[in-house]
């Protein structure tokens with residue numbers, strides 16, 4: 713989706729946000745209009761519209777990534793899941809809709825207010841009973857879960873979409889909590905394309921700050937023999953990790 717700044721200059725969608733790293737705006741729009749929007753469940757559309765009016769809407773998961781998550785969850789028959797980084801709940805709703813009626817999502821975010829923006833839509837969709845929302849930093853919750861051996865290997869799927877400087881810390885703990893054969897998906901692993909930018913390239917402050925953490929994560933995941941990985945250019949880059957040992 714190209715947009716114009718005040719000088720009438722055209723920006724590509726990946727420069728104004730990072731919802732897709734595809735090199736053609738027209739191609740991305742084609743994917744959305746042909747395959748994503750026509751199949752997007754009504755509650756997800758409603759939540760996407762509500763979120764679009766929120767000042768931090770850049771943080772939301774894109775509709776194509778939401779569709780991808782739903783498909784992935786169904787393909788692996790996920791039931792017990794976790795999400796780190798909820799914001800208004802678009803990926804959370806995609807997950808809740810994809811899980812069976814007795815499926816579970818342990819959802820964590822330091823900000824409850826934004827979760828509450830999406831909550832009425834989630835309730836109306838009839839899937840709120842699957843969600844256990846915990847307000848606060850995710851790391852202490854993971855530490856608590858790891859302490860109890862009965863949680864080891866108990867999660868089928870985890871979606872990580874929060875503070876990039878903690879992804880490595882999450883990974884250490886999540887590998888104990890996800891079952892062998894289970895999946896951890898890390899979002900934003902191409903970090904607005906900055907992972908290949910020269911260090912002196914102009915970048916927004918927050919992109920520059922997290923860039924090195926994302927680069928280190930990508931190297932660590934590629935070297936980790938306990939997982940198989942697949943990095944996809946969906947959204948801002950998502951790396952799917954399948955625990956193998």
Ligand SMILES: C[S@@+](CC[C@H](N)C(=O)[O-])C[C@H]1O[C@@H](n2cnc3c(N)ncnc32)[C@H](O)[C@@H]1O
Pocket residue numbers: 771772773796797798799800801802803804820821822823826848849850851873874875878
């Ligand atoms: C990119 S947004 C998540 C987007 C969400 N998955 C969606 O579909 O809209 C990142 C979220 O991570 C949360 N966050 C940041 N640091 C966190 C932490 N230490 N623990 C848990 N959540 C955190 C932020 O409050 C923010 O809502």
